Amino acid sequence: MKAVITVIGKDTVGILAGVAGECAKNGANVVEVTQSVMQDMFAMIMMVDISKCTVPFKDLADSLKKIGTEFGVQVHVTHEELFNTMYRV
Amino acid sequence: MINTNDILETINMIENENFDVRTITMGISLLDCIDDDIDKACTKIYDKICRYAKDLVKTGEEISIDYGIPIIHKRISVTPIAMIESACQAKNPVKFAKILDKAAQEVGVNFIGGYTALCQKGFSGGDYALIESIPEALSVTERVCSSVNIGSTKAGINMDAVGKMGKIVKQTAELTADRDCIGAAKLVVFCNAPEDNPFMAGAFHGVGEPECVINVGVSGPGVVRAALAKAPDCDITEVANIVKKTAFKITRVGQLVAQEASKRLCVPFGIVDLSLAPTPAVGDSVAHILEEMGLETCGAHGTTACLALLNDAVKKGGVMASSHVGGLSGAFIPVTEDAGMIDAAKSGCLTITKLEAMTAVCSVGLDMIVIPGDTSAEIISGIIADEAAIGMVNSKTTAVRVIPAINKSAGDFLNFGGLLGGGPVMSVNYASPAKFISRGGRIPAPIQSLKN
Known part of the structure; x- marks a missing residue:
């Protein structure tokens, strides 16, 4: 089972490490990362495997959103299935 | 990997364009709650709704978190109460409205639909009493929604019911005049009412529907x-x-x-x-x-x-x-x-x-x-x-x-x-x-x- 983490906001030092660190702490394995910085806006999309996640999905999502708040960026955590459903027939 | 633009488009829809799932509505059949003793029927209804819908709100919230999509309402629709009420000897349908309201409050849903009569061709036993009770029922409850089907393509339009509903809509507004006439906002008069509609105020669980859905x-x-x-x-x-x-x-x-x-x-x-x-x-x-x-x-x-x-x-x-x-x-x-x-x-x-x-x-x-x-x-x-x-x-x-x-x-x-x-x-x-x-x-x- 995979989840997609999106981080959108002003580029800040340490945001990638912050999110990845929190994933590692909770047993979520980072599978793939794409990021782009346009001017000073930062958009990162991270695919993580949550099948061995040690905490409930809600707690993982809450802790990542909290990190987002600390860095002043918007963090979304969603099951991969949402995008597969919406964009693949 | 999924296309980056697709992901960002979805996030943008949720954050900036009010994208949400409006309602998860659980339809519950109350046909097995019929009893000629109105109090017994009410107890059965309360117990059944609380049993079936006890996890509805929690589950809705969990799904909302898992997929990052707001799910605004969790609601319940039930078998048209006129059908349940017609079996009761004591004609006091407002009791049903009160028990629906109590059950809705207990399971945490904001609206419960089904204080309903289907009378497109004529009034059966419970229909008339239920329609007469709508103004009171909507004024003494908060979460109950009511609907009346007065016509259909197959049956035509029951003009007796049309005449009656004009009065009922007005009375409902009058009885809730102190609350911006909100009673009338919870009352829908239908032609060709769908039996599986999840949206309030017109939701009810039709007779052709399964036990729970x-x-x-x-x-x-x-x-x-x-x-x-x-x-x-x-x-x-x-x-x-x-x-x-x-x-x-x-x-x-x-x-x-x-x-x-x-x-x-x-x-x-x-x-x-x-x-x-x-x-x-x-x-x-x-x-x-x-x-x-x-x-x-x-x-x-x-x-x-x-x-x-x-x-x-x-x-x-x-x-x-x-x-x-x-x-x-x-x-x-x-x-x-x-x-x-x-x-x-x-x-x-x-x-x-x-x-x-x-x-x-x-x-x-x-x-x-x-x-x-x-x-x-x-x-x-x-x-x-x-x-x-x-x-x-x-x-x-x-x-x-x-x-x-x-x-x-x-x-x-x-x-x-x-x-x-x-x-x-x-x-x-x-x-x-x-x-x-x-x-x-x-x-x-x-x-x-x-x-x-």
């Missing part, structure tokens, strides 16, 4: 408007294509949520209702979609054509996205719940006559329209009869949910707050249909061939 209502006017805004100069064919594509994506999410809710609650999946349901929030308006298509204001000449296109394209896009589509499925035009409609009504551009024409091509009918408090019961019956005739002849669902604003007149404002919104009192035609309404009887079912 999950129906989901999607939303997303803001998403459709935003998609159209990105293509300001395309022709109308392309407009229809954009609406279809957007409706597809929206409905896929509804389907995903419905399947997931069905799996987690161990309840069969019923239908996804493809409706574009607006809210009073800025950017969540069906009127603004019509304006994005090129109208100066909703209500201008051309509005009915734009709405017809929108309604059809939403269905075409949505049908392929879900394995079972049902309910009302189309564009809603509730005036007080739509920021664009409120503005158009305030400016005088949107009138009841224009809204009536729009209802011939949209999914519901005259919805959430505030009318002057001195509108007579016969005029309300006339409005109901006209709307039912449109539904009957066109083989579609139509409904009337008008709110007589007691002690207020055209131009004043009524404010319910929350998702029910608020709106200006719209003027009605005061010429009397009293003689027509007082005749009673039934309008025969229309011919289904020789269509012109």
